Amino acid sequence: MEQKENGRTGGKAAGRGTYSVGDERRLRILDAAVEHFAQWGFHASSLARIAKDVGITQGGLLHHFRSKEDLLVQVLERTEQQDSERFFREDFATATECYVNLLRLTEYNAARLGRTRMFNVLAAEAGDPGHPAHPYFVRRYTELVSVMSDSLQRAVDSGELRQGTDVVGVAAETAAVMDGLQLQWVLDPKGFDMPTRFHAYAERLLRSITTAGTGLPERPAAGG
Amino acid sequence: MEQKENGRTGGKAAGRGTYSVGDERRLRILDAAVEHFAQWGFHASSLARIAKDVGITQGGLLHHFRSKEDLLVQVLERTEQQDSERFFREDFATATECYVNLLRLTEYNAARLGRTRMFNVLAAEAGDPGHPAHPYFVRRYTELVSVMSDSLQRAVDSGELRQGTDVVGVAAETAAVMDGLQLQWVLDPKGFDMPTRFHAYAERLLRSITTAGTGLPERPAAGG
DNA sequence: GTCTATAACCGGATAGAC
DNA sequence: GTCTATCCGGTTATAGAC
Numbered sequence: 001m002e003q004k005e006n007g008r009t010g011g012k013a014a015g016r017g018t019y020s021v022g023d024e025r026r027l028r029i030l031d032a033a034v035e036h037f038a039q040w041g042f043h044a045s046s047l048a049r050i051a052k053d054v055g056i057t058q059g060g061l062l063h064h065f066r067s068k069e070d071l072l073v074q075v076l077e078r079t080e081q082q083d084s085e086r087f088f089r090e091d092f093a094t095a096t097e098c099y100v101n102l103l104r105l106t107e108y109n110a111a112r113l114g115r116t117r118m119f120n121v122l123a124a125e126a127g128d129p130g131h132p133a134h135p136y137f138v139r140r141y142t143e144l145v146s147v148m149s150d151s152l153q154r155a156v157d158s159g160e161l162r163q164g165t166d167v168v169g170v171a172a173e174t175a176a177v178m179d180g181l182q183l184q185w186v187l188d189p190k191g192f193d194m195p196t197r198f199h200a201y202a203e204r205l206l207r208s209i210t211t212a213g214t215g216l217p218e219r220p221a222a223g224g
Numbered sequence: 225m226e227q228k229e230n231g232r233t234g235g236k237a238a239g240r241g242t243y244s245v246g247d248e249r250r251l252r253i254l255d256a257a258v259e260h261f262a263q264w265g266f267h268a269s270s271l272a273r274i275a276k277d278v279g280i281t282q283g284g285l286l287h288h289f290r291s292k293e294d295l296l297v298q299v300l301e302r303t304e305q306q307d308s309e310r311f312f313r314e315d316f317a318t319a320t321e322c323y324v325n326l327l328r329l330t331e332y333n334a335a336r337l338g339r340t341r342m343f344n345v346l347a348a349e350a351g352d353p354g355h356p357a358h359p360y361f362v363r364r365y366t367e368l369v370s371v372m373s374d375s376l377q378r379a380v381d382s383g384e385l386r387q388g389t390d391v392v393g394v395a396a397e398t399a400a401v402m403d404g405l406q407l408q409w410v411l412d413p414k415g416f417d418m419p420t421r422f423h424a425y426a427e428r429l430l431r432s433i434t435t436a437g438t439g440l441p442e443r444p445a446a447g448g
Numbered sequence: 449g450t451c452t453a454t455a456a457c458c459g460g461a462t463a464g465a466c
Numbered sequence: 467g468t469c470t471a472t473c474c475g476g477t478t479a480t481a482g483a484c
Contacts, residue, residue: 003316013464020264025449038351038352040267041267041268041345041349041355042236042263043264043265043267044264044267044268045267046477046478047477047478047479047480048357048476048477052413056449056450056451056476057450057451057452057477058477059450059451059452059453059479059480059481060396060449060450060451062478062479062480063450064449066479067478067479068478068479117348117351117352120347120348120351121265121348121349121351123344123407123411124243124341124344124345124347124348124349124407124410125265125345125348126411127262127341127344127345127407127410128262128263128341130263134411137411138411138412141412143339143475147282151339164241166424169421169424169425170428172405172416172421173405173421173424173425174400174430175404175408176400176401176403176404176405176407176408176425177397177400177404177420179354179400179403179406179407179408180400180401180402180403180404180407181396181397181400183347183348183351183400183403184365184396184399184400184403186348186351187347187350187351187358187362188362188364189364192396194279194356197393197396197397197400199391199398200393200397201393201400204394204397204429204432204433205428207432208428208431208432209428236459249467270458270459271459271460271461272458272459272460280467280468280469281468281469282459282460282461283461283462283463283468283469283470283471284467284468284469286460286461286462286468287467287468290461291461292459292460292461292462327471336469
């Protein structure tokens with residue numbers, strides 16, 4: 001919070017009291033960057049091309065983001081913030097509730113091709129330990145699996161899930177299914193029904209680890 | 225088969241009858257390219273850097289592959305050929321046999337970090353319809369799901385799997401799990417035990433769709 | 449805040465020497 | 467087969483004008 005004051009927190013707000021021009025510009029740059037990282041990945045994306053999409057020059061862009069890497073970091077911070085606000089506001093009371101929420105997340109992602117494709121590309125690229133997003137994605141999966149397995153463990157304790165359920169394994173598996181389905185969906189967004197596939201997975205999974213029924217709504221009723 | 229005669233089929237073999245120098249060089253280039261596509265993706269990889277790894281110049285490399293795109297295509301063709309020879313030689317008699325085979329494939333992949341990371345990156349990048357590998361990956365998933373769901377359907381017919389099993393859904397889900405686990409494994413190859421995770425998934429899945437037991441070997445016995 | 453200009457470098461592909 | 471030389475263009479980042 002103290003050493004970064006580029007764009008979002010710094011400068012013009014103090015003197016003028018108006019965010020309109022600068023902050024809207026900043027958001028438009030972030031949106032354009034998502035599309036470019038999705039299509040080109042990080043390394044092959046170009047600040048000049050991103051800037052052109054926004055209607056400014058590369059020099060102008062670098063007034064808002066001090067470097068290409070800074071732009072990437074802020075893109076990831078923003079999308080993560082959107083995710084958390086929407087889907088991880090609090091812990092889930094039951095495993096079923098957790099999966100209903102993940103299904104909603106899948107539907108949300110299925111409505112944003114560029115954003116989802118960007119995550120596919122960056123998560124894969126970040127497998128290189130030298131990639132600027134490597135620490136981010138390592139932490140992201142650690143947290144995701146941790147939050148989910150905690151949720152599942154509470155469901156085991158409450159009797160919703162069978163004793164002896166491998167909660168960490170199921171959490172990692174669920175994250176894997178979501179990512180893998182996204183990969184297939186991005187390759188064929190029209191033909192591949194990602195939310196329905198995830199619903200089928202969740203139902204089969206819950207049927208095999210719950211003590212009673214799945215409690216999952218029918219798929220047509222769950223759709224948006 | 226008729227208009228491409230670069231490197232693999234063309235030229236020197238006809239006149240000389242010796243493959244040793246040229247073909248070994250070609251294979252070393254392909255191996256180096258795998259590592260570079262893994263680290264940089266397609267667009268940001270550089271022919272000059274790849275050539276340097278092999279000990280030749282960019283001009284020398286382009287003697288073996290007429291373009292960067294040609295290099296990518298031949299890399300994909302080679303790895304796919306290796307895959308098929310190893311794991312899809314014939315159709316599987318039972319669903320269990322199919323999953324035993326996929327577990328072997330997972331173990332195989334877990335021994336090749338660069339190759340696996342390359343597939344993660346290229347599969348994600350190829351979500352862009354303009355990416356040179358887009359048609360390849362679209363076809364790849366179509367075939368994969370087709371082969372697997374055929375196998376599963378035979379298992380339903382034989383009574384191994386429950387009637388009414390959504391074989392296409394299970395096939396897509398299985399492909400998704402493999403890809404998603406690979407993504408997590410590449411981010412943390414030491415800490416994440418991909419084959420064990422896949423084994424746990426296969427066991428849970430088979431337990432929920434087979435009529436009898438899973439028939440899957442215990443994990444330590446299955447390991448290589 | 450945005451521009452132009454510039455530094456310093458890297459990209460793929462081609463031509464031709466050997 | 468491999469090299470060097472070259473073409474033409476693209477890359478990030480910085481400097482300074484307005």
